[in-house]
Amino acid sequence: MSLRLKAFSILFAGISWVSVSYAQTCDSNFLGTKTLYHAPKGAAVKIPTGYEPVFINYVGRHGARHLTKSPESSYAYRLLQQADSSQALTPTGLQLKRMVMALQKVEKGKTKSISAEGRAELQGIAGRLYAANQPVFAGKPKVDVTITKEVRTRQSADAFVQQLQTLAPQADVVERGVNDTTLRFYDLSPAYTQFEDKGNWTKAMVLLQQQKHISAINQQVAARFFKADFLKKLSTENQSDFTNDVFGFATIVHSLAAEIKEAGYSAKELDFSSLFTCQELNTLAYIDQADDYLKKGPGTNTLGLPIKIAAPLLADLVKTTDAYLNGSPVKAQLHFAHAETVSPLATLLGMEPAAVASKNIIGFNQHWQASAIIPLSANIAWVLYKNTKGNYLIQFLLNERPVKIIGLQPSTGSFYQWIAVRKFYLNRLAQIGASINMNGRAYLESIK
Incomplete structure (x- = not known):
């Protein structure tokens, strides 16, 4: 979308005056984390033969907001x-x-509330998540929902779940309420x-x-x-x-x-x-995005403090997937949080390009764009697939697009063996002094 910057006259308080004129066209790249969510385009990724989706872990940012x-x-x-x-x-x-x-x-x-645009974003994502993973919602699946203390995450969850229940009315949605340890970890770490x-x-x-x-x-x-x-x-x-x-x-x-x-x-x-001016917008956006990159993203260290604090959420994703494999009736875990949640998690998971540190900070935006990683309604999903032989693959999605995991070899295409994924993330948690059985609050309070 382009913005035409041109002079226009306005009558205000009885005085006729004209704004400064800029004969130029600016794009909307300056929006950064306020970029509206755009559904992915292109054909769906082909699922390996014999596999179907059986479990989803979803972590999403709230929708477009006031x-x-x-x-x-x-x-x-x-x-x-x-x-x-x-x-x-x-x-x-x-x-x-x-x-x-x-x-x-x-x-x-x-x-502090989401806007009409935000509700539409979340409903669209819910509809596409259902359409791409209908076997997960077959029968009477149990769906768990967690949020943060902020009203916009409650509103986002409501918009998402309302659309999901329209498509899968038999789903048993369980509201787990606020879980700030896993979703607002950035507020609970003194360091x-x-x-x-x-x-x-x-x-x-x-x-x-x-x-x-x-x-x-x-x-x-x-x-x-x-x-x-x-x-x-x-x-x-x-x-x-x-x-x-x-x-x-x-x-x-x-x-x-x-x-x-x-x-x-x-x-x-x-x-x-x-x-x-366009130059001013672009420069201010560059600095705004740098702030996100250095405080919420990989910065110069993909396992630095801004990333380590996401460990309780990663541990929860592994534990809930384990629980499903051990017989839990919960087929989908839905988490609604913030950009400060999604960005560190994407880096800790090793998602490309979210987890690329910059050797030259001046050019950080050549590989890390807030608009692509944490726009409004940004989301991460890992989807577990099973075949008739009882083997499990997992696919990682960032804003509904399959991504590679840096340091992990896929089994085929963008699909990874769950056994390898679990081992990979247990090792990553151990690297930063965490584990899936840790006390998340104590970890956040003690981490340096």
């Missing part, structure tokens, strides 16, 4: 109000203020909390920001909205916070098409990206 905090609680909102009261907004600043006020109306009472604040990633981020001249861009953006005297009072940090807020608005509105229309606005009236 802001997690209201626009009026943002630094940008407060700064715009302050500047307006001092008559320090430029014509483009007045335009931005109007847009933020409109977004506030759209978001009122909806923050990771400290890393997130002051980890070794900060050196890489400073380098990237210098390479991309972020301070100059922040000042350039702020100067578009505030008059010179007011701008002089803003520190470098102020300019950064302001720009990040407005960039965040530019990325979130793509998830809110239905809600924007319902509130009586057009997409153009909330097109925050029209206030940036």
Whole structure:
């Protein structure tokens, strides 16, 4: 989808004014983790002869969502109000203020929730999961569902399960409730909390920001909205916070098409990206994505702290698969969580390209793209297949696409022997001081 950035006139508060004109076309690659989910295209992968799917472990991010905090609680909102009261907004600043006020109306009472787009994403995934794995849902299968404490994961689970039960009404869905140890592990590790604040990633981020001249861009953006005297009072940090807020608005509105229309606005009236140049959008997106790569992804170490913390979830995936093989009636384990869950798990599993560390941090985005790995409704599934001889194969899917596991040899195509997979992951857990029988909470509290 392309965004046409062009001048348009708006009548506001009795004053006619025109926005800054950018005669260029920008793509939507700047959305990063706010990229809308796209179903895979192409023919389905051929299942080895004699095998059929019998068990699924699914870990998914919540669907497209609203802001997690209201626009009026943002630094940008407060700064715009302050500047307006001092008559320090430029014509483009007045335009931005109007847009933020409109977004506030759209978001009122909806923050932290998934959007209509998010519900549609999850229902689509559920429908395709069922269609590709109908033998799993034959008879009266038991389906277990776990979520996190955040309402958007509950809403995502509801949307997904509602669609699944429409297709498999006989399924016995059991709500296991919140399991933050396996799904919000990043909040339960003191070492990771400290890393997130002051980890070794900060050196890489400073380098990237210098390479991309972020301070100059922040000042350039702020100067578009505030008059010179007011701008002089803003520190470098102020300019950064302001720009990040407005960039965040530019990325979130793509998830809110239905809600924007319902509130009586057009997409153009909330097109925050029209206030940036393409270069600015791409540069801000690069830094935003670097932050995800260094804190949630492989960074420079595929078994570093941001990845180790996913061990309780990996252990759970192995244990529940073992339980199925030992006679458990649960045919599908469905987990609904966050980007901070999916990305570390993909790396710990060794999924390509999610688990590729960068030797040259400047070019990290040549092989790691947030839009491909952790878009909205991102998901990981491992699907167990069985043949009439009692042999088991497993296929790994990232966003519904088969992927290779780095360091593990497939049996055929994109299918792996379960025995080899289980051994591989038990060894990986041991490498990071974990096991399938560990106390997950204690592990997270003690890991360094």
